[in-house]
Structures are given as structure tokens and as C-alpha cells.
Amino acid sequence: MSMGAYDEDEHERREEKSTTVDTDFDDERNEYRGKVEFDSGDSTEALLDQFKEIKENN
Template identity: 65%
Template sequence: MSMGAYDEAEHERRERMTSQVEPGTDDDRKTYRGSVEYDSGDSTDALLEQFKRMKSDD
């Protein structure tokens, strides 16, 4: 077997190994319960002004 043939076979073997992904135990989806609240009372202009103040504090 020449070195070039070994390299190609090894490359193909590794490609097969890395293309097969088995799910792990930590890949299970979790069920989340709760609620999300947000306040949309501020106008866009007020939010932009707040953002500018925050940026100027840096």
C-alpha cells in the first residue's frame, strides 16, 4: 500500500466517523414553564435617547 492510498483511506474513514453524530444525554429538550413580560410603553424616541445616554456613559 502506498502512502497516498493510506492517506485517502484514512481521510475517508475519519470523514465517516465525524459525519455520524450520536445524540448525547444532555441533548434532550427541556420543557420551560413561565411567563414573559415586557413594557412597550416607551416611545421609540425615548428608547433612542436612553440608548444614547448609555453609550455616552462608556
């Protein structure tokens, strides 16, 4: 087998593989129920002060 024949076969194999669509997956949407809470913590000014302090130390 010559190198040119290998390239053509490989190209055709990859093209065929990339054009097929895999439909073996579950197409149902997941429904999540619950509640998300977060604490915003410090005020914007306090966070900016902390950021400035970190930048000064580095």
C-alpha cells in the first residue's frame, strides 16, 4: 500500500465518522428542584479595600 492510498482511505474514514450522528443518548431534560442561597458577604467598598491590600502586598 502506498502512502497516497493510505491518506485517501484515512480521509474517507474520518469524513464518514464525522458525518454520522450519535442518537443513542437520552434526550430528556433534567428537572432540578430546590433552593439556592448565597451570602454576598462584605460590601463593595470592603471588597475593593481588600483587593487593594492584596495588590499592594504582591
